[in-house]
Amino acid sequence: MVRVDLRKTLQTRPIKCEFGMVGVSEAEGSACYSQGKSKVIVTVQGPSQPKYSRHEEFDTATIDIDVSFSTILATATSQRLDTRDMDPSTTCSKKLSAFLRKSLLGCLCLRNYPRMLICLRVVVVCDQGSLYSVALNACVFALLDAGLLMTYTPNSVTFCVTRGLELYLDPSMEEEAVSIARMIFTINPKMSTIIASEFSYNFSNNDSVVDSMGNVTMSNNSVAVSQGDVFQKDFIANAIHNAFNASIAIDTHMRSELQSKLGFSDEIEVDSGHLSKK
Numbered sequence: 010m011v012r013v014d015l016r017k018t019l020q021t022r023p024i025k026c027e028f029g030m031v032g033v034s035e036a037e038g039s040a041c042y043s044q045g046k047s048k049v050i051v052t053v054q055g056p057s058q059p060k061y062s063r064h065e066e067f068d069t070a071t072i073d074i075d076v077s078f079s080t081i082l083a084t085a086t087s088q089r090l091d092t093r094d095m096d097p098s099t100t101c102s103k104k105l106s107a108f109l110r111k112s113l114l115g116c117l118c119l120r121n122y123p124r125m126l127i128c129l130r131v132v133v134v135c136d137q138g139s140l141y142s143v144a145l146n147a148c149v150f151a152l153l154d155a156g157l158l159m160t161y162t163p164n165s166v167t168f169c170v171t172r173g174l175e176l177y178l179d180p181s182m183e184e185e186a187v188s189i190a191r192m193i194f195t196i197n198p199k200m201s202t203i204i205a206s207e208f209s210y211n212f213s214n215n216d217s218v219v220d221s222m223g224n225v226t227m228s229n230n231s232v233a234v235s236q237g238d239v240f241q242k243d244f245i246a247n248a249i250h251n252a253f254n255a256s257i258a259i260d261t262h263m264r265s266e267l268q269s270k271l272g273f274s275d276e277i278e279v280d281s282g283h284l285s286k287k
Contacts (some may be wrong), residue, residue, distance in 0.1 A: 012177065012184070014045075019251055021179040022047075024259070026147075026266045028154045036130075038155025042147035044179055046137035049144045051151035056125035070122035074109050076102040076144075078133030105131070105144060112145050112165065112195035112205045118158035127157070138181040139167040141193050141207065146259065153267065161197045162263065163204050166255040168192045168248055176248055178255055194252040198260040201253050 011017065022045030030039040036052040043049070059065050078101070109131065117127075129151070131144055142165035149162055169180035169188035177184050185191060193207040 014181065018175055019178045019255070021255065021258070022181075024262050026150050026263075028150065028266075028270050036155075038151050038153070038157070040147055040150035040154055041134075042143060042150055043135075044139060044143050044146075045181065046135055047139055047143045048134040049140075049147040050132045050134055051144075051147045052130045053127065053151045053155040053157070054130070055127040056122040056157075058124070059126035065124050065126070068120060068123050070117075070119040070125040070127050072110065072114065072117065072119065072127045072129070074106045074113075074129045074131065074148075076106045076109075076131045076133070078102075078136065105133075105141060108141050108193070108205065108207060109145055109148055112163060113148060113152075115204055116159045116161050116163050116197075117152070118160060121158050136182065138183070138185050139179050141165065142167040142179070145195060146263075150263070150266070154270075161199055162260070163195050163197055164256055164259045164263065165193065165195045166252050166259065167194075168252070174244070176251060178251065192248055192252075194249070194256075196252060196256040198253075198256045203249065203252075 014022075016022070025043045027041045028039070030041050030050055030052070036054050038053040039051065041048065041050045056070055059071065065071065109129070119127075129148055131148065133140065133144065145163070145165035149164060152159065153162065167179060168191070169177045169185050170190040170192070171177060171184075172187075172189055177188070180188065180191070188211060190208065190210045194203055195205040196202070197204055
């Protein structure tokens, strides 16, 4: 099925990445990453000696992730996350920061930098869908630009589930708004393993009925779901399979961007924590 922007169901929006968005005196690494109109800028400061003892661990580095975006963007994202009763800016920043932390902690060689602090400053320039994945991919590019050791280079993909139970890869904001569910995966493409995942369900749809037990049935009888068991296992397995395929494509694009940055004509290796020719 062709989508509103004429993409196929499992097609991403155009990907673009720029390195070195700020001067070396201000940050060790930075990147501007976009998928379609969704754009995020990330700067990396450190490893450096923390000012406060609460940021210091004797055998490992501490990672601090700060997320910021405009009030308009915060409000729009907050409404999609169903957190209207809380401060939009704070709520959205905390949720995105927690996802980024969960996705990045396993890949960074933090024990190589004991008693140090690594700061990631994440600025959401424009949120037009798949924000969590765009932000995570931007963070990885910025960390590579900073030259920090990593055991692998993760990336993230987002799907939304339509009322007809179709999977849309890299959904726009409009597609997310009318979907019945959203799936976000952080993946290690080399090992084909899921590092982190987020699932959210849109029960505000007029086509759904929620009973007193928390069970949800779509009025067109296309799917019946209950808390903790929303989709059939083969549906989830298909989503994961497509996520792995999309992750490989993003990883290929990442390597191509790094080749251009470093001026390498040969394939490069980034999963050992160093950028080098294979």
